[in-house]
Amino acid sequence: MPVEEFVAGWISGALGLVLGHPFDTVKVRLQTQTTYRGIADCIVKIYRHESLLGFFKGMSFPIASIAVVNSVLFGVYSNTLLVLTATSHQERRAQPPSYTHIFLAGCTGGFLQAYCLAPFDLIKVRLQNQTEPRAQPGSSPPRYQGPVHCAASIFREEGPRGLFRGAWALTLRDTPTVGIYFITYEGLCRQYTPEGQNPSSATVLVAGGFAGIVSWVAATPLDVIKSRMQMDGLRRRVYQGILDCMVSSIRQEGLGVFFRGVTINSARAFPVNAVTFLSYEYLLRWWG
Numbered sequence: 001m002p003v004e005e006f007v008a009g010w011i012s013g014a015l016g017l018v019l020g021h022p023f024d025t026v027k028v029r030l031q032t033q034t035t036y037r038g039i040a041d042c043i044v045k046i047y048r049h050e051s052l053l054g055f056f057k058g059m060s061f062p063i064a065s066i067a068v069v070n071s072v073l074f075g076v077y078s079n080t081l082l083v084l085t086a087t088s089h090q091e092r093r094a095q096p097p098s099y100t101h102i103f104l105a106g107c108t109g110g111f112l113q114a115y116c117l118a119p120f121d122l123i124k125v126r127l128q129n130q131t132e133p134r135a136q137p138g139s140s141p142p143r144y145q146g147p148v149h150c151a152a153s154i155f156r157e158e159g160p161r162g163l164f165r166g167a168w169a170l171t172l173r174d175t176p177t178v179g180i181y182f183i184t185y186e187g188l189c190r191q192y193t194p195e196g197q198n199p200s201s202a203t204v205l206v207a208g209g210f211a212g213i214v215s216w217v218a219a220t221p222l223d224v225i226k227s228r229m230q231m232d233g234l235r236r237r238v239y240q241g242i243l244d245c246m247v248s249s250i251r252q253e254g255l256g257v258f259f260r261g262v263t264i265n266s267a268r269a270f271p272v273n274a275v276t277f278l279s280y281e282y283l284l285r286w287w288g
């Protein structure tokens, strides 16, 4: 099994993550808390109350973990294509795989990465939702003091399965939308690249950025449900399951609830995925 795709996925995931984390914090807050009037209000409040560091809450853990998850995503995607089409990454420009194969390989990558991502994403969301400023003498400490403390507390208070809270919603979110992600990327690259050639850097940046936006717009409804399921269980259980969470969210907030955070999600998705695909492509060309 070729491993370069896993390594390239790891590095490109880490680069994309640092760039996108502040957007991600604003998105998670908008999706799970009702105290903010919109993106600008949320940004101002985080900055005033928690300083610039507030935007980077919960990042240290994902930088290691999400990079591993991205490595699984790109590694599984490329190796599934290898099984389906018998072509390596280098051969795929001359012998492009069909969109059906790309979609199937993307869905396989999305499905497998969701299970690796679930506990890390849960910890990230719980930490991002802590609104307390940094610990000061005399003030009560936040519930979770860091990622390891957060993981240990969830394990103790909610059991080992608690670490996988929201995993089903995450799998439903990622399986089809990662298929869409790779189809959009490949489709745009092919559209703007002469046959048999490698896409230019500008094409990779634009195709990667749009692949991020299109797939995240499709993923946002289940992303909202996933984030809510992950916050459920913190004090008392509110939802019986995914369907119950959907129904009660619609009842209380209307259908618009499914698009909470879609603007910030898209604003985050473009730079993150432009950089992810650019570094991924270049690392593979460099090694290949």
Ligand SMILES: CN(C)C(=N)NCCC[C@H](N)C(=O)O
Pocket: 016, 070, 173, 174, 177, 178, 181, 212, 215, 216, 219, 269, 272, 273
């Ligand atoms: C819509 N979804 C779930 C995706 N497109 N997933 C693929 C990776 C996305 C990238 N690491 C990011 O954080 O944007």
